[in-house]
Amino acid sequence: MPILDLSPSDQTVTVSGDTALLEVYAVLPPGLYPPFPPVELPGGVGGLVSRGGFGQTFPFASDVLGVTFRAPSGRVVRAGGRTVKNVQGYDLTRPFVGSFGALGEALEVTLRLRPGLAARHVTAPGSLDSLSHPTARFAWEDGGELHLFHFGHGREVERALSILPGAREVGQPLDLRPRFPDGIGVGEGAGLRDRRFGWVNGGEGPPMPPLFARLVAAL
Template sequence: MEVHAADQYLVAPGEAGLLEVYEALRGTGLYPPFPPVELPGGVGGLVARGGFAQTFFFPGEVLGLTFRTPKGRVVRAGGVVVKNVQGYDLVRPFVGSFGLLGEALEVIFRLRPGRASSFLRRPWEGSFPRLIPFPRFLFALREGEGAWLYAFHFGHEREVARFREAFAGEEVGPLDLRSLFPSGMGVGEGPLWDPRFPWRDGGEAPPPPEAFLRLAEAL
């Protein structure tokens, strides 16, 4: 794993764990485009699913990647700069492709600065609230007989303090959620929700459009 703090990007192997990325960034004041949770498949699985819990456009945070197509070809797409438009843009189609375009071998993430951060939870009321400031990550998790709403935010100290006041929850630490998905993480009613999908053990991928299937065949 390579952390380029001055240029605010990180190069991670597809098999790297999400909390492993957080550990590599400890003390840098930089944050990746996912919350401090461990999920099945690590970095590669996260990108294949289109991120997790984000309240922003996740594909824009993936600057580049190297992936192996189902036919065995190794493809490099994107790069270490934001505007990298030589040839076809395969980064954004790959992000959220649920493995249809192949397996991520290496991912380049844009990093964002933050002088403070806070990971909170409170009882979930069944819908995602609109908060000011709006946290960068939101998800709900069924635990026992109830469910909890989790939010993670980073930024300037005053902004994070306002987030804590608006959310009014209790502070939590990093979570390992892999045990919830022994057969893999897929879309469907289950123990975990984020603003895009409910997630269940062994669930299916959303059905792709016809144009996407043609792209997969071409690769």
């Protein structure tokens, strides 16, 4: 079972790393949302965490409470959790987020859930360059179309999406996996980008800083 633990009262969910993103949406009770939009991407939740998220306009790492991962050495490391405390005394959760696989493969991930009374996904012709400070929780550009997804109080959602007058509703989740048969990595030219990177088929991650390489070697 890919959903290992769901606690609506604590607003957390723990899933296996290979859990599909839309599978998380499918099991959540009404009014709770994960820290990613309703789209499917290669690699499931583990891949998303390794890439540092997708489309978010907030610090994604703050909503990743824990990761159990297998380091390149084969060592299994449990970092964080509901208590946000690493049993080894080091916070390896945040370094793992956005490490693009350098620290290893995510086996389990614990995510913070956020409440919302309403949710909408809209799109309209446009560019991220036209958004200085979007208030929608998620914003990305795909082939000249600007996508916004927001959840929260109904009026808050309407305000966040009002920057796209005349936008049309996206009535169902998007499955973007067929566009990335070789995996998703950083690059330009595919037309899909968020506020951090352009995303391309089979692309690699950004360069690894020397200090981070030392951390990788230590694990």
